[in-house]
Amino acid sequence: MSLSSKQKATVKDFFSKMSTRSDDIGAEALSRLVAVYPQTKSYFSHWKDASPGSAPVRKHGITIMGGVYDAVGKIDDLKGGLLSLSELHAFMLRIDPVNFKLLAHCMLVCMSMIFPEEFTPQVHVAVDKFLAQLALALAEKYR
């Protein structure tokens, strides 16, 4: 389910519109991930506080969102562009790839909340496809 050039343009355009609130969206999305899917907290047992809205969760959400923005810039070659990030996730973090989908869903919810007019069904499908491709690229080195 690869992106058409129109969809790539849609993704770049929407992420550009979103950029003023990207930190909020990242922080909120990770907070919602650990709240709605509590099993995801298992990856954060090394933090004193992995509850939704906590400082480490918000900070890490912002980091992750930064990575997503970086991937937008590499949208024409996600596998190649995200090689080292994939190695990190495969060999060090070893996050079960099913969780990428869960976080993607939380990101979509936050985008919809903060940009209800702009997050049309057409934008939704393009962004959902992009996040799915991103997840695939991140899982590339897993096995």
Next chain:
Amino acid sequence: MVEWTDSERAVITSIFSNLDYEEIGRKSLCRCLIVYPWTQRYFGGFGNLYNAETILCNPLIAAHGTKILHGLDRALKNMDDIKNTYAELSLLHSDKLHVDPDNFRLLADCLTVVIAAKMGPAFTVETQVAWQKFLSVVVSALGRQYH
């Protein structure tokens, strides 16, 4: 049996009491058909689904979205026994409609996105937790009678 806290019940009840069934039903089903186009397989008799624009203007889809959303009323009224409340509906979706139960999850996700857009900041973390818990119980109940 699913345990609901008072606060979860309050959240779910509040969402439904403020719900515009026509608007949210139409938007959710349209979004599902656009974002997950393979779901269109179940709507062969619903007229023109050619592209996003025609889907969004399709009155049959709009009416069906409303119908689906009203179907959730039963779960709201019977929160302590959603499993049995939907036993018949589950059989219907399995035996008559032949809907892959994974589609219930896809529609539920679209409904969540549409409600989030409508409620904005009022769709707090706690609200999302309760709402998604409710939907996952509904989705599970609807898939339960498949054989």
